[in-house]
Amino acid sequence: MKLELRGITKTFGSFVANDAIDLVVEPGEIHSLLGENGAGKSTLMNVLYGLYRPDGGEIVIDGAAVSFSDPGDAMAAGIGMVHQHFMLVPVFTVAENMVLGHEPTRGGLLDLGAARTLVREISARFGFDLDPDALVENLPVGAQQRVEIIKALSRSAEVLVLDEPTAVLTPQETDELMAIMRQLRDEGTSIVFITHKLREVKAVSDRITVIRRGTVVGQADPSADQADLAGLMVGRQVSLAQDKAEATLGEIALQVTDLQVTDAAGIRTLDGVSFEVRHGEVLAIAGVQGNGQTELSEALLGLQETVHGSARLESRELVGRSTKQVLDAGVGFVPEDRTHDALVPDFTVAENLVLDQHDRAPFGTALAMSPKAVRENAEKLIPEFDVRTESAVSAVSTLSGGNQQKVVMARALNRELALLIASQPTRGVDVGSIEFLHRRLLDERDKGTPVVIVSTELDEVVQLADRIAVMYRGAILGIVPGDEDRDVLGLMMAGYTAEAAREAVAAGARTTDSQLADEGEIV
Amino acid sequence: MTTASAVVADDSEIQKKVADVRPDSWWHLPATTTVLGAVALVLFGLRGIPGAESSFALARDGDLNPLGIVPEQITVPSIGTAIALAVIALVASAGLWVLHARVARPRPAARISLIAVFAAAWILAFMTWVISERALDVATLLQGTLALAVPLAFGALSGVLSERSGVINIAIEGQLLFGAFGAALVGSLAGSAWVGLLAAPVMALVMGALLALFAVGYRVQQIIVGVVLNVLAIGITSFFFGTVMRQNPGMFNSPMRLPTLRIPVLADIPVIGRVLFEQNVLVYLMWIIVAVLTVALFRTRWGLRVRAVGEHPRAADTVGIAVNRTRWINVLLGSAVAGLGGATLTIGTGVAFGEEMSAGKGYIALAAMILGRYHPIGALLAALTFAFADSLQLRLGTTSAAEGGVAIPGDFLLMLPYVVALFAVAGVVGRVRVPAANGTPYVKQ
Numbered sequence: 001m002k003l004e005l006r007g008i009t010k011t012f013g014s015f016v017a018n019d020a021i022d023l024v025v026e027p028g029e030i031h032s033l034l035g036e037n038g039a040g041k042s043t044l045m046n047v048l049y050g051l052y053r054p055d056g057g058e059i060v061i062d063g064a065a066v067s068f069s070d071p072g073d074a075m076a077a078g079i080g081m082v083h084q085h086f087m088l089v090p091v092f093t094v095a096e097n098m099v100l101g102h103e104p105t106r107g108g109l110l111d112l113g114a115a116r117t118l119v120r121e122i123s124a125r126f127g128f129d130l131d132p133d134a135l136v137e138n139l140p141v142g143a144q145q146r147v148e149i150i151k152a153l154s155r156s157a158e159v160l161v162l163d164e165p166t167a168v169l170t171p172q173e174t175d176e177l178m179a180i181m182r183q184l185r186d187e188g189t190s191i192v193f194i195t196h197k198l199r200e201v202k203a204v205s206d207r208i209t210v211i212r213r214g215t216v217v218g219q220a221d222p223s224a225d226q227a228d229l230a231g232l233m234v235g236r237q238v239s240l241a242q243d244k245a246e247a248t249l250g251e252i253a254l255q256v257t258d259l260q261v262t263d264a265a266g267i268r269t270l271d272g273v274s275f276e277v278r279h280g281e282v283l284a285i286a287g288v289q290g291n292g293q294t295e296l297s298e299a300l301l302g303l304q305e306t307v308h309g310s311a312r313l314e315s316r317e318l319v320g321r322s323t324k325q326v327l328d329a330g331v332g333f334v335p336e337d338r339t340h341d342a343l344v345p346d347f348t349v350a351e352n353l354v355l356d357q358h359d360r361a362p363f364g365t366a367l368a369m370s371p372k373a374v375r376e377n378a379e380k381l382i383p384e385f386d387v388r389t390e391s392a393v394s395a396v397s398t399l400s401g402g403n404q405q406k407v408v409m410a411r412a413l414n415r416e417l418a419l420l421i422a423s424q425p426t427r428g429v430d431v432g433s434i435e436f437l438h439r440r441l442l443d444e445r446d447k448g449t450p451v452v453i454v455s456t457e458l459d460e461v462v463q464l465a466d467r468i469a470v471m472y473r474g475a476i477l478g479i480v481p482g483d484e485d486r487d488v489l490g491l492m493m494a495g496y497t498a499e500a501a502r503e504a505v506a507a508g509a510r511t512t513d514s515q516l517a518d519e520g521e522i523v
Numbered sequence: 524m525t526t527a528s529a530v531v532a533d534d535s536e537i538q539k540k541v542a543d544v545r546p547d548s549w550w551h552l553p554a555t556t557t558v559l560g561a562v563a564l565v566l567f568g569l570r571g572i573p574g575a576e577s578s579f580a581l582a583r584d585g586d587l588n589p590l591g592i593v594p595e596q597i598t599v600p601s602i603g604t605a606i607a608l609a610v611i612a613l614v615a616s617a618g619l620w621v622l623h624a625r626v627a628r629p630r631p632a633a634r635i636s637l638i639a640v641f642a643a644a645w646i647l648a649f650m651t652w653v654i655s656e657r658a659l660d661v662a663t664l665l666q667g668t669l670a671l672a673v674p675l676a677f678g679a680l681s682g683v684l685s686e687r688s689g690v691i692n693i694a695i696e697g698q699l700l701f702g703a704f705g706a707a708l709v710g711s712l713a714g715s716a717w718v719g720l721l722a723a724p725v726m727a728l729v730m731g732a733l734l735a736l737f738a739v740g741y742r743v744q745q746i747i748v749g750v751v752l753n754v755l756a757i758g759i760t761s762f763f764f765g766t767v768m769r770q771n772p773g774m775f776n777s778p779m780r781l782p783t784l785r786i787p788v789l790a791d792i793p794v795i796g797r798v799l800f801e802q803n804v805l806v807y808l809m810w811i812i813v814a815v816l817t818v819a820l821f822r823t824r825w826g827l828r829v830r831a832v833g834e835h836p837r838a839a840d841t842v843g844i845a846v847n848r849t850r851w852i853n854v855l856l857g858s859a860v861a862g863l864g865g866a867t868l869t870i871g872t873g874v875a876f877g878e879e880m881s882a883g884k885g886y887i888a889l890a891a892m893i894l895g896r897y898h899p900i901g902a903l904l905a906a907l908t909f910a911f912a913d914s915l916q917l918r919l920g921t922t923s924a925a926e927g928g929v930a931i932p933g934d935f936l937l938m939l940p941y942v943v944a945l946f947a948v949a950g951v952v953g954r955v956r957v958p959a960a961n962g963t964p965y966v967k968q
Contacts, residue, residue, distance in 0.1 A: 075842070087842075
């Protein structure tokens with residue numbers, strides 16, 4: 001099936017998300033759509049999938065123009081999609097999720113037997129080991145993604161759109177996904193691969209289309225130079241590697257011993273975690289999302305209900321204290337979910353910049369706030385962190401994701417800190433800003449502040465860390481030096497201990513990624 | 524490409540690690556049951572009326588009772604029996620202490636059976652004490668239970684239908700009231716209770732349509748819409764009750780009753796025969812709807828889609844399921860079912876329509892739905908529990924006034940169903956899994 005998008009335009013209010021985009025996907029090719037966060041890739045694919053109605057342009061399949069009013073039409077035309085945020089019902093089984101919308105029936109009742117057989121058939125074809133009766137919510141994220149893939153394949157999709165599929169995977173799982181993509185291509189399925197990761201694009205694509213600010217800025221060949229691709233994507237030259245000075249280690253500042261978190265259902269979500277962080281050191285907590293990182297950072301902040309164990313900051317116990325007391329002890333915090341936990345969307349930029357200090361000098365007392373101090377603070381921080389906003393009194397919700405993140409980071413870094421905990425410090429931020437925010441984090445380290453960074457992005461972890469703790473299912477599997485081999489880290493994220501991972505890598509368990517790096521193809 | 528890759532894809536379910544520490548609140552339940560058990564021992568047992576006897580009437584003359592297997596009446600000494608039952612309740616409490624003391628997270632089955640033993644013993648002790656020197660007709664108590672459960676069950680099923688698809692249905696109260704009103708009005712006009720039976724769901728559909736229009740169509744906050752609709756239902760029905768119905772009750776509001784359908788032979792079984800097989804068509808309809816809805820929700824294509832819409836509407840949308848249409852249909856279906864519940868209040872019991880006659884039953888139905896974990900059978904069982912408390916209250920209220928024995932102020936007894944509902948719902952809230960998208964309007968971009 002040959003798929004063509006001709007002049008697709010989609011606007012939201014005055015914002016042009018897609019501006020006359022042309023894209024041709026030949027049968028049996030892996031076509032990568034490369035672009036930064038917010039470049040318009042997902043919008044384009046949602047138009048293709050019938051979730052958005054385009055304001056202009058047409059979709060052409062095998063020479064005939066088609067129009068989709070809802071995803072049902074798109075699926076009927078042979079288009080399948082694996083969404084970045086999985087479209088799976090957590091309380092349904094694998095089989096139920098797969099057949100939802102095209103359920104086999106027998107005598108008026110659901111024929112789950114047929115659904116199970118179909119799950120096993122497709123799983124066997126790709127070497128998956130999915131239990132048709134497992135509840136999706138109990139599966140690891142990687143397996144959930146494979147459920148999404150078989151869901152699309154069960155509808156005999158001829159074009160499969162994968163929207164940022166590697167964001168939740170370890171490097172090894174990413175490799176396996178790429179093998180599946182190649183297998184599908186060889187069977188004749190076309191694949192549209194949406195990503196902002198240059199390494200992956202180079203490893204798997206047949207053709208690359210680069211999108212920036214809603215328009216196609218160029219086509220590229222997978223053999224193209226990585227720096228050129230990055231330049232095309234960002235629109236200027238960027239330095240991909242941050243140079244980092246050697247850490248000057250001080251005394252132990254934070255000592256976490258056997259920290260445990262139990263959720264309301266009695267499930268141990270954080271299972272006996274111990275580590276220490278020294279002054280002037282960055283400890284990165286790596287791992288696939290949902291392995292206890294959230295619970296760890298929230299437990300340190302006093303945001304979790306049932307916490308056992310100890311976390312001593314300069315010999316002061318943090319466990320059992322209220323969040324306010326923890327903040328007063330000098331802990332700066334960047335929550336992982338910017339929109340939910342970090343900002344009050346309708347408050348102004350200036351107000352959001354003092355959210356955690358509003359009742360403290362100089363911004364206020366227990367009774368009153370000092371608007372002048374709040375304003376001056378904003379006037380100082382906005383240029384310092386290059387926050388692009390109309391004014392200090394604009395609602396923070398009017399800012400782009402990257403600029404919102406700068407507000408959160410500016411707030412956390414705007415005082416003398418005894419400890420900085422930053423979760424996903426650069427999630428959804430453009431490449432240029434990432435550079436800047438990383439610089440600020442390292443500066444904070446060099447001032448002697450102990451820094452804990454929680455990140456699911458291996459690139460970020462390797463970039464910043466002096467030591468790396470890998471979390472897996474609520475526990476820390478091992479703490480390794482910051483310059484550890486990426487393949488070892490990847491295997492640890494999949495549950496290998498440091499020793500086992502090193503052995504496997506020594507025995508030749510390499511990813512495409514590291515091989516390309518060895519061959520000098522990527523940085 | 525890859526040379527020797529280690530296998531890392533893990534498709535097996537995550538084995539969740541259950542903590543071996545007790546929750547801090549572990550002692551709440553055993554402590555509560557122990558205190559209640561002690562109260563039963565002292566109040567119902569030791570401080571009972573000395574020498575009094577309590578009688579439970581079971582079989583009737585003419586029942587199908589070969590060789591008198593079921594005795595007509597069981598008479599027991601009040602104090603002795605109450606003490607024995609209270610001791611059983613205390614033993615069950617002790618069991619709960621032991622259970623919680625030995626394992627941090629006891630198996631639900633063991634815990635629930637102990638709670639059930641405790642509850643049964645405690646209630647029997649209470650009843651033994653209350654009917655000292657008197658007799659209680661068990662069959663009548665149970666029949667009353669079922670009769671009172673029917674409107675609650677219909678209401679709760681209405682809630683299940685609508686909330687499983689993601690629309691909060693606070694408007695059950697209004698739907699019941701409209702159903703009762705429609706059944707009385709149209710039945711009266713047509714001179715036939717059967718026509719009233721048809722009119723009730725149609726009338727309640729008006730409420731359902733308004734709820735769907737605002738909650739689904741205009742995405743108004745669903746709890747507010749529901750409460751406003753309840754007020755609207757009271758206003759409209761009270762207006763017609765105060766005007767046309769009062770001026771010409773014979774024409775617009777004459778009491779009529781659906782005939783009782785007695786199933787021969789089966790209805791003669793002692794104790795349960797009359798309860799199960801000598802009822803009007805609404806009761807039989809309730810059984811059928813519970814059964815059909817259970818199968819439909821969990822075994823059919825329709826049910827899978829409805830649940831998907833209530834859990835993750837966007838996922839449903841991406842596979843071509845019309846989310847808002849599904850919600851419209853379910854709210855309408857639900858309101859029609861609640862209309863049948865309303866009909867129970869008028870033509871089901873043979874009384875004329877009265878102002879605000881639903882009297883909070885819609886809210887109790889809502890509690891039954893939550894206690895029943897959004898499951899039709901659970902909802903039915905919960906409705907029966909609340910109705911049992913209500914029925915007991917009615918039986919005791921009528922007997923204690925006339926004769927001697929233990930006298931409990933009627934006001935306390937009136938509270939009984941609501942106290943039961945409060946405790947039951949408070950006990951399960953947090954353990955019940957609410958449909959994830961319940962109350963969230965779905966906006967297509």
